[in-house]
Amino acid sequence: MNAYVIILRILHIGGGIFWAGTLLVMFGFLLPTARSLGPVAAPFMGRLMGEKRLPDIAGGAGVVTVVSGTLLYWHDFGDIVPFNAPMAGFAVGGLAAIVLLVVGLGFATPANRRLAELGARAAQGVDVAAEIGHATASRDRLIPLMTGFLVVAMMAMAIARYL
Secondary structure (H helix, E strand, O other), X not given: OOHHHHHHHHHHHHXXXXXXXXXXXXXXXXXXXXXXXXXXXXXXXXXXXXXXXXXXXXXXXXXXXXXXXXXXXXXXXXXXXXXXXXXXXXXXXXXXXXXHHHHHHHHHHHHHHHHHHHHHHHHOOOOOHHHHHHHHHHHHOOHHHHHHHHHHHHHHHHHHHHO
């Protein structure tokens, strides 16, 4: 195995672990807890999403994962014809990850930035509860979709080599 493949695999697997882990913790624990706490959670979530830039960092890990995965796919299968089962498994996982990344960067990240701004205003004592409720509902509609694509990507990548 050459250094190119080793570096790509480290970036792909490490980035994927961070990206998937961050999303699963966010969707499964942080957001439901913040939702149940109501307005009192706004300063914490504002700091997490805004000042600490968790959505941007997770999105960056997603970009690293998708780019390195695409390069690995091309390295492993770029000249193989006809299409085989492992190629199909990695293709399904890769397409799910790409859709997840597009939805995350295109829709969820802007919504999280808006929530971070509102959280910062709430920390200053401004009443933004109604705006937070609306922005949260808009963002939360994406969570089942994103979770589905995340699970498909993880499962396909986990089993593709064994198809």
